[in-house]
Amino acid sequence: MVIIKSKKRGLSVEEKRTRMMEIFFDTKDVFQLKDIEKIAPKEKGITAMSVKEVLQSLVDDGMVDTDRIGTSNYFWAFPSKALHARKRKVEELQNQYSDYNQKKENLHESIKKSKVGRQDTEERAALIKELTALRQKKDQLKTEIDKYKECDPDIIEETRQANKVAKEAANRWTENIFSVKSWAKRKFGFEESKIDKTFGIPEDFDYID
Structure with missing residues (x-):
């Protein structure tokens, strides 16, 4: 039997976010940044230099709560709160995704009509440019929706x-x-x-x- 030792792959941003949420979900405790900076690299394999950035992204997305008491900032997250926050965000993103999808379909129709009996026009070029932008926004929103699935407490438990x-x-x-x-x-x-x-x-x- 030959054992091939593969090069260890670094964690993606979403893997780091998921693992950091596990710290809060597993302990149900309140931490200071210095606590997370000690725990995350040792127990979750998150590089020390990226801890603050990953934690801030979770705070910005409403997945982790924070408050300043005295001179220190404290962070916490509970599965029930995180689940509701994720559901609200996913619902919001899905609505945006649906709106952009509808706009894209409308633009497709407008471009089809602009082709009938006429050559390329400035109006058609503008519509194509807008359609391209909407496609990019649609892909961006889909990525955002997928990102929140990574922090779902149920998915985290399944992964664990x-x-x-x-x-x-x-x-x-x-x-x-x-x-x-x-x-x-x-x-x-x-x-x-x-x-x-x-x-x-x-x-x-x-x-x-």
């Missing part, structure tokens, strides 16, 4: 359970590999380093915490 199953499966295979290595050392007297080199097992191969 899926990660748990994957982790258990990976550790089972790790146990199997260690067992085979142990058997090969006893049976044939192979050195562990030689087994690792022969089968491409990385030096830091180990169980997932």
Whole structure:
């Protein structure tokens, strides 16, 4: 069996947002920025330099609440509040998406009519330009809607359970590999380093915490 060690991929912005929401949902506690800056890199793999930016984006989107008490800012988010905020935002974005979709259809019709019996005109060029802008706005709104799905407490829980199953499966295979290595050392007297080199097992191969 050959183990291929792949280059670790960095987290996307949405993955960082989702993992940060997990901090609040799991603990149901109130934090200062310095607390999040300690927890996020260690427990969620979010780089320290991006913690403040990701947290602010969640505050701006109404997913995380914040208040200033004395000289310190405090942050918190509860699943029920986040779920309602997400639903309101998704509904708002879907309405905008629907409006832009309707405008796009209307423009399609206007462009069709402008083609009948006439050459290219300034009016038709303006309509095409507006249609292009509406298409871009439609794609942008769809991206926004998808972004809020990432922070859905139900989806976060599903992801957490899926990660748990994957982790258990990976550790089972790790146990199997260690067992085979142990058997090969006893049976044939192979050195562990030689087994690792022969089968491409990385030096830091180990169980997932």
